[in-house]
Amino acid sequence: MKAADFVYFRATSVAEAVNYLSEYPGESRVIAGGQSLMPMLNMRLWRLSALVDINHVPELGRLEVKGEETVAGALLRHAALETSSLAAERLPLLASMVKFVGDRQVRNRGTIGGSLVQADPTGEMPLGCLVLGARVRVQGPGGVREIPMETFYEGSYATTLEFDEVLTEIVFPKHPQHFAFMEFARRHGDFCVLSVAATGNRSPDGRWRDLRLGLGGVSDTPVLAMEAAALLEGSRLTDDDIAAAAQAALAVIDPASDIRASAEYRAHLVPVYVRRVLQKLRNRAPA
Numbered sequence: 001m002k003a004a005d006f007v008y009f010r011a012t013s014v015a016e017a018v019n020y021l022s023e024y025p026g027e028s029r030v031i032a033g034g035q036s037l038m039p040m041l042n043m044r045l046w047r048l049s050a051l052v053d054i055n056h057v058p059e060l061g062r063l064e065v066k067g068e069e070t071v072a073g074a075l076l077r078h079a080a081l082e083t084s085s086l087a088a089e090r091l092p093l094l095a096s097m098v099k100f101v102g103d104r105q106v107r108n109r110g111t112i113g114g115s116l117v118q119a120d121p122t123g124e125m126p127l128g129c130l131v132l133g134a135r136v137r138v139q140g141p142g143g144v145r146e147i148p149m150e151t152f153y154e155g156s157y158a159t160t161l162e163f164d165e166v167l168t169e170i171v172f173p174k175h176p177q178h179f180a181f182m183e184f185a186r187r188h189g190d191f192c193v194l195s196v197a198a199t200g201n202r203s204p205d206g207r208w209r210d211l212r213l214g215l216g217g218v219s220d221t222p223v224l225a226m227e228a229a230a231l232l233e234g235s236r237l238t239d240d241d242i243a244a245a246a247q248a249a250l251a252v253i254d255p256a257s258d259i260r261a262s263a264e265y266r267a268h269l270v271p272v273y274v275r276r277v278l279q280k281l282r283n284r285a286p287a
C-alpha cells in the first residue's frame with residue numbers, strides 16, 4: 001500500500017512549521033527522519049492532510065553544552081548521537097542505548113525528537129530521556145514551553161503535544177556518574193520485549209545516591225520505578241538490596257501481550273533484568 005494523498009510543506013523555520021500545522025488542525029504532522037511516520041502512512045494507519053518537513057531548519061540539528069545542561073536539537077540523528085564525542089562525554093547513557101535503535105539505515109535518518117514524539121513504549125530514546133530527567137521544549141502559536149519527560153506521555157503513541165506545536169529541543173541535566181542499560185529482543189534492532197536503564201551516583205564510602213530506574217516495553221509508556229529506586233538510596237547495592245528492588249519494580253508495570261511476548265512473560269522478565277542491570281551498575285563503578 002501507499003500513503004493517501006497529502007499536501008507537502010517544507011519549513012525553513014520553526015515559526016513557519018507552526019503556521020503550517022495550524023492551517024491543518026489535527027490533520028497534519030511534522031516529518032523529520034520519517035522512519036516511523038512513513039511506514040504508518042504507507043500502511044494507512046494514519047491518513048493526513050499535510051506533512052510539514054522540518055529538515056531545512058538547521059538549528060534543530062545541534063548538540064551543545066549550556067553550563068551543566070546538555071541541549072540536543074530535535075533533528076539530531078541517531079547516528080550523530082552514536083558517534084559524537086560530546087554525546088559520549090555528556091550523555092553516555094543515551095550514546096550507549098542508541099546502538100539498539102533499529103539498524104544502521106534507520107539510525108542514519110531517524111532523529112531523537114522523532115523518536116520521542118512517536119511515543120513507542122518500547123523505544124530506547126523515550127526511556128533514556130525519562131531516566132535522565134530530561135525536559136522537552138516545544139514551540140506553538142503561544143510561544144515556547146517546557147514539558148518534563150515524566151509528564152510528556154499520555155499513553156501508547158500519545159504525547160501531551162498540541163496539534164500545532166513542534167518539539168524543538170531536549171534539555172538534559174548533569175549526567176549521573178554511573179549508568180547501565182540492557183534490553184531483551186528477539187533479535188538485535190527489533191522492537192524490544194522489555195528494556196531497563198539505571199543511573200546513580202556512588203559516594204566515596206560506597207553508598208549510592210540519586211538512583212533512577214526506568215523500564216520500557218512493560219506499560220503503555222516508559223515508566224520510572226521510583227519506589228524500587230528509593231529502596232536503594234543510601235545502600236551499597238548488595239545482592240539483597242538489588243533483589244528487593246527487583247521485586248518492587250513489579251509494582252509499576254502493566255504489560256500487554258503481543259506478537260513478541262505475552263504479558264506474563266514480560267512480567268517474569270522484569271525482576272530478572274532489573275537485577276542484572278543493577279548488578280551491572282554496581283560492578284561498573286570503581287571500588
